[in-house]
């Protein structure tokens with residue numbers, strides 16, 4: 001059994017993806033907190049593990065691996081049960097596509113709102129960018145609502161990495177004060193369904 005050390009931060013939605021996948025699969029690891037609020041991700045010792053200065057990083061038997069998606073793929077290969085990827089190649093491709101859109105486009109919209117409400121000094125904040133970020137968030141919520149039509153989960157009937165990615169980033173959306181519009185009935189029901197899983201507390 002490999003020795004796993006997760007470099008983590010409780011409020012990080014990307015680290016949460018890895019924590020949820022581990023909880024779902026019942027995989028234990030050592031954890032080290034990287035205090036993002038204090039800038040610990042930019043310390044030379046951490047940059048040796050992850051030159052991008054981000055969490056999560058998983059050190060596997062001494063080898064650091066970064067990017068939440070790559071870490072979860074490693075977990076899927078080494079701990080295949082319960083599976084977080086469907087078996088059918090087309091269904092797998094669909095799950096990967098949803099995770100990719102969530103982690104790139106949707107995250108971009110969330111970051112636009114975050115930098116203009118929390119990060120930039122007040123004088124440099126842009127209401128226009130906040131509005132654009134919120135427009136893109138609403139668009140992606142509507143897209144996910146459509147993807148869920150007639151399905152329990154984003155990958156169909158199997159709880160998958162697409163659900164984990166969407167749940168963690170919609171959690172980030174809600175932490176920014178942007179709730180799921182109740183008119184998105186499929187998405188609201190899905191949120192409650194995933195929230196009821198023990199792994200959501202990871």
Ligand SMILES: N[C@@H](CCC(=O)N[C@@H](CS)C(=O)NCC(=O)O)C(=O)O
Nearest residue numbers: 012013014053054055056067068069
């Ligand atoms: N694509 C990366 C994104 C990692 C990422 O952006 N992590 C954020 C926290 S959610 C971070 O470490 N930010 C610290 C910084 O940028 O200084 C992944 O999926 O692991």
